Amino acid sequence: MKRAMFVVAAGAFAWSAHAASIIPGDARRGEQLFDTEQCIQCHSVKGRGGDIAPDLARRVDRNYTPTVMASLMWNHAPDMWAAMKKHGISQAHMTPESAADLFAYFVSARYFEQPGDAGRGKQAFAAKHCAECHGVTTSNAAGAPPIAKWESLGDPIILAQQMWNHGAKMREAFAQKKLAWQALTAQELTDILVYLQNLPETRTLAQNFQFPPSDSGEALFQSKGCSGCHVGKLALETRLRNQTLTQIVVDMWNHQPSMKNPPPVLSQEEMRQILSYVWAKQYFRGNGTADRGKKVFSDKNCATCHNDPSSGAPKLAKGKDAYSDITMVAALWEHGPHMLELMNQKKLAWPRFTAEQMSDLIAYLNSL
Known part of the structure; x- marks a missing residue:
């Protein structure tokens, strides 16, 4: 089994549903931090680094999300600190900005993607009628590269x-062949990507994944008409x-x-900006419940210290x-x-948290 792997430079964001700001993350900085923060x-x-702890890019066969990753880091933190002390590894500082950079780096390494299989991809490429028009080195239909x-x-x-x-x-090509639209x-x-990327004719293609901070993504999302439909129940941050x-x-x-109007044509840069905006808006948006989070805060004994001024622990409340x-x-x-x-x-x-408990706790803290 082989995986599709797009790695070079990626950007991601830490988005909060309760804050107007987005913390930009840059995978290039994240890769540097992975070295300088001693994670490596x-x-x-992808095999580069130590072997004491798991290879983060290979653990893509489980349903990882930023919330799952945050809860796992929290749960294993005491063991990580003990291992670092044992091996003489000093603990570096981490700001929200540097944490966002590390998340972006993991995204660029496809950390949150599922693994692919070339054998299944070959079957799907044929079953979805792709091969009828797209040959490997020649075109089997007009306009099909x-x-x-x-x-x-x-x-x-x-x-x-x-x-x-x-x-x-x-759609026109499918209609001419009297075929239904091939959903994926x-x-x-x-x-399919793993299958195509591992063909002898395509293995030498350069791989590049640039997912920059979206300066104009929101404006493009509006000007291209996307925001006119994706509101309320159709809002992308929930869907x-x-x-x-x-x-x-x-x-x-x-x-x-299902689109009523012809879709707007997008340049590569426009698609990059819109996807960067959409991805960030939904990926880091919390979906926890404050009421459940309040119970988590109590059950995990957070209040024992954080609601007691004499403990020295700060009282948790949402800041700016x-x-x-x-x-x-x-x-x-x-x-x-x-x-x-x-x-x-x-x-x-x-305290140990499931991903759901982490989301609920975050929702509760944001309600304070």
Whole structure:
């Protein structure tokens, strides 16, 4: 089994539903931090780094989201700190900005994607009638470029842009062949990409994943007419919650037949900006419940210290920036060791959270 892997430079954001600001993350800085913050001493990404802890890029066979990752980091923090102390690794500082950079780096390494299988991809490519028009080195139909010339195989943003722009022509081609629109799942698209990327004719294609901070994504989302439909129940931050980039691309593809108006043509840069904006808006948007979070706060003994001024622990309340998965990771790394020391003194067990509990806790803290 092989995986599709797009790695070079990516950007992501820490988004808060309660705050107007977005913390920009840059995967290039994140990769540097992975080295300088000593993560590489224990963890590796794609085989580069230590072997004490798991390879973060290979653990894509489970349903990882930023919330899951934040809860796992919290749960394993005491073991991580003990291992670092044992191996003489000093703990560096982590700000919300640096945490966002690390998240962006993991995204660029497809940390939150599902693995693909070339065998399944070959079957799906045929079953979805793709091979009837797209040959490997030659075109089997007018206007259908051969696979060997698909620059989109090396850049998922270009893939999204080309699938979107050619949707109308694809509908015509399917209609001429009297075929129904071929809907895709994220797994099918991932499998197809792995199959196509590992053909002898495409293995040398350069791979590049640039997902920059979206300066104009929101304005484009409005000017292209997207915001006119995606409001209320159709708002993307709820419909696309915790979806991967591949899932978003598939949703855009499957959405084509139901669009009342012809879809707007997008340049590569416009697609990059819009996807960056949409992805960030939904991926880091919390979906917890404050009422449940209040119970988590009590059950995990958070109130024992944080509601007691004599404990030395700060009283938790929302400041100018809201809590998010990003800020929770940064706070854990900065203040966790001292927190663990205080809890040991009080003979309290280190709190462990499921992803749902972490989301609920964040929602509660943002309600204070």
